[in-house]
Amino acid sequence: MRPRAALLALLLVAPALVASPEEPPRRVVLVSFDGAGGLERLRQSAAGTFGPDGFEKAGRIGLAADRLVVVTPSLTAVSHASISTGASPDRTGIVSNWYLPAGRPVGQRVSGFEETPAVETLWEAAARQGKRVAALSWPGVSAAGPRQRTALGFLWVEPRERSFVIRVPGAALTEAAFALPLGVRSFSPPRALPVRSPHEGEAGGALAGLAFAIVDGTDDGQRNYDSLVVLSRDGQLVARARAAEWFALSERRAEDRGDEDVLVGRWCRLVALSPDLSTVSLYVGGLGSTEAWPADFRRTLDREAGFWPGAPDPLLLHESPPDRRGFVEQAARFSRFFVAAFDVADRRGDWDLLLAYQPVLDEAQHVLGPPGAGGEGAGERARLDAAALREVWRVADEAAAGYLRFAPRGDVLVVSDHGMRPIRRVLNVAELFRRNGWLRAGAPAAGRPQVAADSPVDVTASGGAAFVAVNRAGQRPGGVVTDERADALLAEMKGVLRAMTDPEGEPLFEAVLGREEARPLGLDHPNSGDLVLLARDGTGLRASLPASPDAPLLSTSELTAQHGFGPDPELDGLFFHVGAGIAPERVETFPSVGIAGRVAGRLGIQPPGELP
């Protein structure tokens, strides 16, 4: 009877312990919709894209900003570091997604996702003050070190094996040399489809021992095929799909990379199957498994959310015609996985602050065109892309509704890290610097020239921003440039870069700034190096030396939209705060560096501060 007695005791004392719901401490869910532009959210809202329970509800019952003013450059790692700390990049030191930190030799790179900010994060401040934090793939909680861990969480993971597409001309398909299981009939001779990963060194996880066959399920006296069946080694039916249908292949491993009882799997889609077999296209998704802690959380995720399903795959858009529907369905599955993980964490309930993440708008916009495209006068492709993007906004809206279900029990803040801008071309700044003699190429690695250890200058780039570092003697190991020479070099680079135009005579850079000149942008930090370059409209930046010295400086962009340029309302994010005592209000802007302090206030703790 002890549990009952304990419950009774709790009920008796509870009213005295529970503060008025407006008062802290409250539990808080902070969810970031990567790449969700505030202005685009308003346009989609005006176009009637959303249902009543997601973004519209957040705007109806909470504080809503038209734009979350984000830091510069508006890159995922940079922006999340500033959201997480309440500090701009000149204090976090995380200035780009991929950069050369101060004091490191030229040629080295670090990921902004794996570096620790130079100031305290929200999750550290909360833990220090006795709160438990969950982080569901929150950028920055990378588990790379003790400062990047929370009590509960899971990581963003890349596929353990890459995706691929099997395309076999029908004539090349041989008759299946195996028997179909009971209940599977084919009224035309079943054809075997060989399915093997074309990627070297990838064993074909979750594919081992399976046989794939194309069958004819209709008894119409004609040789016409309509389905794919997947059979196990012992001849059992594992999956069956018609054209445009998905199926999962998975396996449970008793032991996997030191973990026990791990679910790994891949989502596959029969993209196309023509009855006469002239077109057979099978997409085999990347191999995924969830990396979460503690282990019991991971096992519950495996059971209730399935294996890590993987991000929407641009490979589907390379099909002819592009499989936009497949891409959107994959985005929806990925988005639902994150919401399902949130539901699992919610049922556990063992946290005060939960940091959640929704990546699909970023993934989709990079390849399906910028916001606002596809309108009047747009071509067929832009129109179809825009329609698909609208579907992804609906997916995000459904996810928002999922997190908002927590609102009666605590606060929900819905934010994002940046919007998007169209791009059409990419400028390779590393090659540009090499041609100007500022950067020296050294020995190649993996087929590409690397920056030489004695190169006078190094340059890194992400999105629309690049950072230039002079290899100063005494400041970087192996540095070769004296301060005097550095000044002359910087003056030369500024002059050339500011005057640079494309073949149409348009400047390529919006800004070429010395470090002090970058101070108003919040970028005056040693990790910014000596020069900050911000690309103009329509141009992305890359900084990897091409394999061939004849490669063009400007090339057509594979991505349709990008971010990480200078300040621009179109690159700002979205912001909602729903919680007891917060009056519905619409404001024009809210600063992204204001989020950490606001969340801390609702948790009833001191905001993140300086590191001890």
Ligand SMILES: [Zn+2]
């Ligand atoms: Zn992002």
